[in-house]
Amino acid sequence: MATTKKTPPVATRNRERSKQKLLRAVGKIIKTGGFSTLGINRVAEVAGMDKKMIYNYFGSLNGLLDEYISSLDFWSNVKGDKLPTEFPNGGHNFVKQMILAQFDYVHQNPEFQKILLWRLSEERDALKTLTARQEANGEVLLQGITDPHFGDNAEAYRAVMAVIIAGTYYLNLFAELNGSTFCGIDLATTGGRKKIEEALAFLIDKTYEGL
Amino acid sequence: MATTKKTPPVATRNRERSKQKLLRAVGKIIKTGGFSTLGINRVAEVAGMDKKMIYNYFGSLNGLLDEYISSLDFWSNVKGDKLPTEFPNGGHNFVKQMILAQFDYVHQNPEFQKILLWRLSEERDALKTLTARQEANGEVLLQGITDPHFGDNAEAYRAVMAVIIAGTYYLNLFAELNGSTFCGIDLATTGGRKKIEEALAFLIDKTYEGL
DNA sequence: TAAATAAGTCACTATTTGGTGACTTATTTT
């Protein structure tokens, strides 16, 4: 026989594959539409499955959403393996590049934008866990590199970074829907985004110089 | 007679008063809950009126929401009459106080927070109009005071302010739901907020010094 | 191969949603 009974070429019924289909359906809906269209019927329809399966596998839509959230892995992309080993000047240049890359990453990634938005809109344990993971990730950088460099001003440095990072988040979210201008800067154009990038670089430079 | 027929002490039927009740119901729902509970049935219930009235007065829930949005007047509170006439140093001190006041204002005002969030979540003409009004408001300040002061760097200044203002928005929204820490700063505590305020002041100072 | 288990389908319920037509009643106009 060409094919064995134990491993059929493609199973028509497969728990794990079906679960993945549902998880990907959630991502698809979130990416394109908003959260208002995120109902159990819609998810089942997009996944091409019966909604009963959602109850079977995840207990409820909430369970599915929680598992979707914990399956996300945005932050490890930012840091990850490609971390340098040397950080001259308290990571001045590294931090600058990281912030600029993040500003672009959020812009390019609609799913990430929606998660950011979700975190501002709804209380959900899985989202808090995600936030905690992100914080823990940043803490490595802060404690290992910038805290020692800034000494007594370490907390002041953290506060400045908080404002700057929060700014990149908000501007990207704002640009997505409004498209229009913010403080007279057109965030929909590459020229406008370039101005923001220069401002980010400027603020980081001044922080490393002046703190 | 004690009371005339023309002006009854309290009319049981009054178009304007009823419209206001509906508008205030929208505000109440938005303030406390989110947008997910903002249905026509709920609005009618909170207002203590029949939903038919919403169709009568506003044509639809959308019409009511649009009128609610255009009834908002957050921005004029910020500027308004209390504008000084002299702006030394390109409004350095004035801008700093304004940003800090705004950071606190957003924190204190849940309805404003929800509108900010709404602008990030949904496309709606009335919201764009609101945004345009806000922009026009800021433009007066930018064109009249900071543009002349910064000359060739006027646009760079605008970009910096965009980042800073966006940062205050996001941090306040983030603090509202997550309560937890951002970049290691606990935004729920007065101590953490104080650190953010100092960071805002620092960034503005460095911008006026270094641009 | 037969029995057991798990995957998936389908039809159905109860509740809630937005929306409307017909009605009553208060207020204004004549």
Place this chain on the structure above:
DNA sequence: AAAATAAGTCACCAAATAGTGACTTATTTA
């Protein structure tokens, strides 16, 4: 005071919502 207009009530509809029990069928186990 009578007629007209507008405010407000209520019962009802169609569609969509979340959720479930009974069923069929594929896959695995014995």
